[in-house]
Amino acid sequence: MKRLSSPFLPIAPSVAGVMRDVLIALVPGIAVYVLLFGPGVLLNIVLAATTCVLVEALVLRWRGKPLGLFLRDSSALVTGVLLALALPAIAPWWVAVVGALIAMLLGKHVYGGLGYNPFNPAMVAYVVLLISFPVQMTAWPGLQPLWQAAPDALSGATALDHVRTQLGLQRTLSEIGSDAPLGLVAGAGWEWIALAWLGGGLFMLARKTIRWQIPVGLLLGIGLISLLFWAYDGDRYASPLFHWFSGATLLGAFFIATDPVSAATTPRGRLLYGFAIGVVIYVIRTWGGYPDGVAFAVLLLNICAPTIDRYTQPRVYGQRRGAPDA
């Protein structure tokens, strides 16, 4: 539909601008990542992002969509980078490529491309990869800071892995608290990257690239439920701080769950959506068999987003309070 009617003022924001902000916000986290774990992640980013953009271009062309308009929005780039950040940095090169293919084809374009995907494309790809290639997808690099000549080990357990394994061995959290993989609070090295994600997230909040409800809801969700169990038995259940800073919690809270296309859209709905993701992450981490629960939690709540929207409609000006929602 061509614009025949008001408003006529020029519009500042653009989809490309939104995506660019997301990419900028990712830079600090990626920098810390490289610093602590070596440049492997950069290779993944290049592979995944390139594949995503190429596939996007091919599919757009095949579908007869305007290439320039849709490529300029950088949404494929964002998907590629987020996917790469979810992969172990030492995964074989083809993992990133296959993942990118899945993300763009099965996660995005089968549904109609930008704006129409019900699921977060990067998370669809991550889950498919995790289920298909569990070995490659669970081998995480050990801490190998750039300033140290020789790496400690090629691969190492993440804090979440370590805690799960050790708890399984009937050790208590206070016993394993000082183990190497745990770092200061939630994982050697990883906690610093998480802190950088938080910084990027705050930047996006300040830029209004994302709204506060989903990250706050998510961190509240995982924080409250972990607090509950931690207070009940601090030796068997990790603290809220551990859950916030371990795994992909902060990356998920600010960069993944906030993907607007697949998330809930009403203000209350987003809070609820974020909260539920936080709770599901905790459940999967604590009682499930996977290394982390962010991807599964996000996809599960993607399914619920339309329903959440339906039941969380805001009260409209002039409508009576308590009037039926729909």
Place this chain on the structure above:
Amino acid sequence: MSLMKLFGFRGGLHLDYRKALSTQQPIRVAPVPPQLILPLSQHAGAPAKPVVKVGDRVLRGQTLAQPDGYVSVPVHASSSGTVVAIEPRPIPHVSGLMAPCIVIDTDGLDQALPEPEWTPVEDVQALSPQALRDLVRRAGIAGLGGAGFPSFIKLSPGRPVETLIINGAECEPYITCDQLLMAERADEIVSGVQVILQAIGAPHCIIGIEDNKPAAIAALRQAAQRDARIRVAVVPTRYPQGGEKQLIQALTGLEVPSEGLPLDIGLVVHNPGTARAVWRAVRYAEPLISRIVTVTGGAVAQPQNFEARIGTPMRFLIDLAGGYVQAPGRLLMGGPMMGFALPSDTLPLIKSTNCVLAAAPGELRPDDDAMPCIRCGACQEVCPINLLPQQLYWHARGKEYEQARELNLFDCIECGCCAQVCPSHIPLVQYYRHAKTEIWAGDRDQRKADLARERHEARQARIEREEREKEEARARKKAQLAARKAETPTAEAPPAAAGAAAAGSDPVAAAIAAARAKKAQAAPSANADDPVARAMAAAQARKAEREAGSASPAAPATTGGDDPVTRAIAAAQAKKAQAAPSAGADDPVARAMAAAQARKAERQAGSAGPAAAAAPTAATDDPVARAIAAAQAKKAQAAPAAGADDAVALAIAAAKARKAARDEAVIGKDPTDPT
């Protein structure tokens, strides 16, 4: 002035206001243009009716057209001259359509009526509210804020009003006509407020002004000192502060009920320009023949405000403002957020024209391509009504108008905030307007359809009742006949053609199809050897011109008998899907019924069909065969029916004849039994 508690409103935007463009000069009185074009409908409601003819000489202030109906106001001559045309002309309206206008070639004398059409009122307080309303109506005052609702109606609340609100927010970018009016004519506005307070019997007035208009605030505060009932409230500058609902919320904390009016919460809202016009109408007997208008935009040499006569061509004002510095990229009436594009600058200034905006190319947004919605929710954050613009868009785009309505589409004030922040550059408001229009159109069609259906059903009921009565009479006759012929298993040969009978030896099946029509109708029939036979024939004839509407499915279907059973159903349908075929066979019995219905007498005169419709029968040896033939036709119908017990099958064909030339197809079916 004591501090006033402000409540604010939800959402909204800070915009690039560009008001300074047109506030550099005071309001300038525009001279009389060579020609005035006065649309008969410059207000919401019914157009006025002209009371002058082409060729008449008219004087300034003279009534040219009288209101037609309640929601209507008169139109007056803005200057003296000669009526040269009363004809449709392009008018400034969203639709871009033409509408009747009175065109005056001015004579430059600007001669007023020797006596105004009503007497100037010295002592306003002595006037009754009703007298005030009458004056305001006679003066042709319609809201000067943009909507153009007849003002006298808002002066007749019919219930107690707590507060009058004067909407001086003027939140749209570019527009400054109220701002300058408030700064320069504050006294007249306050006097108008007093008149309005008297007319509506309200004890208070709040004048709401955005804080980016300090001169207007100062002037009005000064002017309002003489009346303790009037307060000036400064509200923050935020679009759409000047939306009626938003200003009310900001000033009082109250919300206008959905689909309601400010009056429902004891408020009446007027524009400052309207207040001034009311004052001048009452005190000086001046009808509304001029208004303040902002002529602005990057394409205009000296943007400024004019006090211009209603009917002045916009181009005349643009030329007064120094003309174009470059060809305008877009010409708007009203502001950029809620105004609309004009096809040309030759259109006249009307009572609701607050701004003529001639934007330089590139000054306003280009017609760029929209991206898909990414559901970011930016629209939701700025919506002053707290709607879900993104979901409304989704439904509007999918033409799911009912869902859009359920999401309170009709509470949308079309302020444009959502579209203004949409990163995908989707023209959201356009979708909402379209959806509203579609829903209105749908509602209208629905009402029409309901009416038509009710009429149709009433007619159907009448026809059916008449048929039923006839049938009952016939049945009585037949019963008497049957009693006489009791127990003779013979078949009667139908007197007229097209009756077929078949008898089988074993378990016989007979199918008879008789179809008849005046103009060659088919009569299919079928025999099946074994124990089965079925045939159906349904013949339908329709009147051609009726076909479209009546639409009853052609032929009813058939069924297969299980054992030696056959059933045949022939249904003949009547014009309007009446005919009720049914068949039930108990054991090995098959029965069929066909009901054919006759038409209205005058339609059937010509239709043939042997006077007495066909009555085929069938007989079988052993058990009994019975044949029931029902022939009905008011003037030509056939409705055979037969039933046989044993292994008999009967087929019945119903043929209907209709008016000759109108006949349609015949459908004969020969269902084959898989056995």
